[in-house]
Amino acid sequence: MCGIVGYVGGRRATPILLEGLHRLEYRGYDSAGIAVPHRNRLKVTKAAVRVGELRELVGEGLPATSGIAHTRWATHGEPTDANAHPQQDASKRIAVVHNGILENADELRARLTADGVSFASDTDTEAIAHLVAKALDDGAESLEAAVRTALHDVDGAYGIVVIDATKPGELVVARNGSPIVLGVGDGEMFVASDVAALVRYTQSVVYLDDGELATLTADDYRTSTLQARSTAKSPTTVDVDDTDFQLDGYDNFMHKEMHEQPEAIRRALLGRLDERFSTARLGGINLDARALRAVRSVKFLGCGSAYYAGQIGANLVEELARLPADAEPASEFRYRNPVIDGDTLYVAVSQSGETADTLAAVRELQRKGGQVIGVVNVVGSAIARECGHGVLLHSGPEVSVASTKAVTSMSFSFALLALLLGRVRDLSVANGTRLVNGLAALPELLAEILATEDQIAKVADRFHEARGMFFIGRVRCWPAAREGAQKLKEISYVHAEAYQASELKHGPLALIDETMPSVVLVPDDELLAKNVGTIEQIKARGGPVIAVTNADLPAGLVDAEIRVPHATPELDPILLTIPLQLFAYHLALRLGRDIDKPRNLAKSVTVE
Secondary structure: OEEEEEEEOOOOHHHHHHHHHHHOHHHOOOEEEEEEEEOOEEEEEEEOOOHHHHHHHHOOOOOOOEEEEEEEOOOOOOOOOOOOOOEEOOOOOEEEEEEOOEOOHHHHHHHHHHOOOOOOOOOOHHHHHHHHHHHHHOOOOOHHHHHHHHHOOOOEOEEEEEEEOOOOOOEEEEEEEOOOEEEEOOOOEEEEOOHHHOOOOOOEEEEOOOOEEEEEOOOOEEEEEOOOOEOOOOOEEOOOOHHHHOOOOOOOHHHHHHHOHHHHHHHHHOOOEEOOOOEEOOHHHOOOHHHHHHOOEEEEEEOOHHHHHHHHHHHHHHHHHOOOEEEEEHHHHHHHOOOOOOOEEEEEEEOOOOOHHHHHHHHHHHHOOOEEEEEEOOOOOHHHHHHOOEEEOOOOOOOOOOOOHHHHHHHHHHHHHHHHHHHOOOOOHHHHHHHHHHHHHHHHHHHHHHOOHHHHHHHHHHOOOOOEEEEEEOHHHHHHHHHHHHHHHHHHOOEEEEEEHHHHHHOHHHHOOOOOOEEEEEOOOOOHHHHHHHHHHHHHOOOOEEEEEOOOOOOOOOOEEEEOOOOOOOOHHHHHHHHHHHHHHHHHHHOOOOOOOOOOOOOOOOOO
16 A cells, blocks of 8 residues: 556646645655656656655656556565565566555465566565566456456455556556545546545546456546456546645645534534434434334444544443443454344444455444444445445545544534434433534534634643653543544654543553643543542642643642533533644644654555
8 A cells, every 4th residue: 555546648647647646645655656658668766755756756757648656655565665666577568556465475476486587576566567467478368358367366455557568558457455446537547546636637436346447548448347247337426626635725734624623513414413303314324213223232343543433432322322332443343253233233434434444344244244334434435335324424535644524523423323323212302402402513612622722732832842641531531532642642653542530540650750741631520520539649649730621620730721612511522632633733743743644654544
């Protein structure tokens, strides 16, 4: 993985390919490369560099009107020039870019080596190039046929684009477990791993499904299965454009996306609150009142921040609907041979809709007859298509690797689901009305928090030299604390751990001293006195405390206080996560981090 771009048409390919790679930089990568055909040969330029440096290496480029390009996030082999994509066969006729992991890579390399093939890299991808070249040498009638033959030998996940130096007017594309989208232009075709690379040129797209291939020429495309059965896919129009991927005056995308949260929640609210019956409308889940009544428990499945949002959702479902609910990392779910309950509603959560572990969990659930809905931010994504029904987040494109507006929209969507489940059970009209009013007020409350950014930045600056931090929450706020620690770790590289307040005295207090600040979430709820007691325990051991709160705390109790407005007790954790985003952002900014592209991380994790 991580970013794929391809082009065939009438324009010079190099500028289009490089611009596409630039649009995919947010996904995270450690090397980049490009291949264009010229006089029956391929000119490949690749290195362990950023896209800007690759642009300098390429210079004006060749006048080719087709080509492929890639930004790589290392899986097989270190991030070196040799391991960068595109990868080629020994004759340099074939070039391949690849997202995913080949599980039988060692077997393929051993077999090809025994046949006399010499490998120039440590990657699994290079095996694909050699297999395609071998199929052509053995008489494959076309590049498509050669790719199809090669992929029959491959086990694992892939999204690939293949180019043949002797047939520069076509590209062959295939997908299995790693996203690929075609862009349909006027006398030109595009391919990418993300629509972000395409929307500058076209909004007409075709999403490939697993097990599908496509052959692209300037004037046409055809899709088929790995078994050569035509699938005849028609284009759809994506509801995003080039301006969605521009900074609009912000210094980076994380800052922009934090400030887009009020508008994202306003979009997610449209048509989803039913004031007459004090409930929510979620027609996309395709469950009527009778089906909702039949649900006996709810399980949320996600990875990283989506998992923590799922924990907030589980708390909301238990509190509002009085149904057993929990959240589990999707990455662990299928490996423990889970018991699938037909009366459980499973909720698969992913910003991209392409998260490999979550998609695998969905397929395991479907194989065992589980009832699963998707909660995603990308129309046409794999999880959306696989589930067939669910909730669209309506956050708009999210570019920064560290998720902000999508995570907030996830928690908000779970509040809608919890309200809906509660109202078909025993949640009263009065409490339903209270929740509807609280949800409707969230955009303005989010804007109110964002308006205090300068004060939060001052707190972050005061504690930016900390060697590590604790994030402390209790019951409803425990998942919010976990999300706060996650944000600090991923963009500032400051070690952070989240703990339940009640667990401090069972071990973590041993680490408290004057160098270890604790960020404590203190909502004004029935547990306020308990949280004040937790702060006193930390202060008694010399630990600095930053309180994120909407309560009136005793004077002098904490070292710094970040104020948050009050919604309802059930919805307060959603609000409390926003200052944690701003705190992590400004601390990372103070430390000079590359905020949108944190080291070692990728935006869309399409491999295990």
